[in-house]
Amino acid sequence: MFSKEFILKKIGYAILHIIFWLGVLLFYTYFFDVGSTNFTNTLYFSFFLMPITIATTYVSIYKLIPDYLIKKRYALFGLYSIYTFIISAYLVMLSIFFSLIYISNFEYNDMAPATKNIFFVITAVYCVVFIVSAFKLLKLNLKNTEQNNLLKTKILDTQLKLKEQELNYLKMQIHPHFLFNTLNTMYGFALKKADETPEMILKLSNLLDYLLYQADKPFVLLTEEIDHIKDYIELEQMRFNNTLNINFSTNKIIETQKIAPMLLLPFVENSFKHGVLQKGVLNIFIELLCNDNQIHFTVKNTSKKQKPTNSGIGLENIKKRLDLLYPDQYSLKIDNDITNYKVSLILNI
Numbered sequence: 001m002f003s004k005e006f007i008l009k010k011i012g013y014a015i016l017h018i019i020f021w022l023g024v025l026l027f028y029t030y031f032f033d034v035g036s037t038n039f040t041n042t043l044y045f046s047f048f049l050m051p052i053t054i055a056t057t058y059v060s061i062y063k064l065i066p067d068y069l070i071k072k073r074y075a076l077f078g079l080y081s082i083y084t085f086i087i088s089a090y091l092v093m094l095s096i097f098f099s100l101i102y103i104s105n106f107e108y109n110d111m112a113p114a115t116k117n118i119f120f121v122i123t124a125v126y127c128v129v130f131i132v133s134a135f136k137l138l139k140l141n142l143k144n145t146e147q148n149n150l151l152k153t154k155i156l157d158t159q160l161k162l163k164e165q166e167l168n169y170l171k172m173q174i175h176p177h178f179l180f181n182t183l184n185t186m187y188g189f190a191l192k193k194a195d196e197t198p199e200m201i202l203k204l205s206n207l208l209d210y211l212l213y214q215a216d217k218p219f220v221l222l223t224e225e226i227d228h229i230k231d232y233i234e235l236e237q238m239r240f241n242n243t244l245n246i247n248f249s250t251n252k253i254i255e256t257q258k259i260a261p262m263l264l265l266p267f268v269e270n271s272f273k274h275g276v277l278q279k280g281v282l283n284i285f286i287e288l289l290c291n292d293n294q295i296h297f298t299v300k301n302t303s304k305k306q307k308p309t310n311s312g313i314g315l316e317n318i319k320k321r322l323d324l325l326y327p328d329q330y331s332l333k334i335d336n337d338i339t340n341y342k343v344s345l346i347l348n349i
Helices: 004-032 039-069 074-103 118-192 197-214 222-243 265-273 313-325
Strands: 244-251 282-291 294-302 330-336 340-348
Touching (some): 004 118, 039 074, 039 118, 074 118, 118 222, 222 265, 222 282, 265 294, 265 313, 265 340, 313 330
Parallel strands (some): 244 282
Antiparallel strands (some): 282 294, 330 340
16 A cells, blocks of 8 residues: 555645646647747647657656666667657647647638747747756756765765774684683792782783773773883783893873874884894883874884794784774884894874
């Protein structure tokens, strides 16, 4: 069953069409009545011409334009347009004969001057057809533009949701990786019953708070990321004792500057995970600098020349997150020589 709204809508369209064709009838009557002495005869002629005009117009706007022109089937559009023109021209000729035979009683001089010329009559008919067709084309173009914009919006929304899901997935991969390293360190201290264990638990608690509540935010203050890097370094210093030589320096840090959470910390993690002791010491150099609307972050640790280690879960995830959060706005360079492993990240902010 059709809904009430649908029926009312169709009735509204029908009324609009009727009003329009009454206007066309009025136009024909006054247009062809120029120079005529019998208004009634001109009205009859216009009535006879109306079905031809209506049929030609509807064929154009409901068949030729949507099925052939809009779908770029130009050859068929041209062919069927010619057929339509020939048939309509033939019917116009019949209307002129009707005017001569039935209206003017074979008195050629009694015909309205404008109805005697077939080209003049066809011009009047196709003037209406062209105007309505142009309106139909405009309406279809506006509808297609609206549909394209709606489709683009849906695509952008879908892409955004996919990016959010991918980011959440990447964070889920980073979190266990981070926790595994930290809990291993705490396990070692617990076995030794070291006095530093309570302090280590407090540091880990701070990191877990950051991990669980702050990392879900799209951005956090850069100073917060720095604070948690420091907590992580202190945890590792407890584990390495005298076998760790680390230098973490910051310069020109902007207090209000924000950054994606857990973006820099995995680089620090990797420096410990893949670092190699040389002469009994693991050397790590970390530098963070804000300069000229950029964040420069460098991590360098002692290592050995080997297959690149930048394919691990941590760095691979960071690369993907950088591509999603900072597309074409970052530079990541990884150098691995005989004695050192160095990561240099530049973020355009």
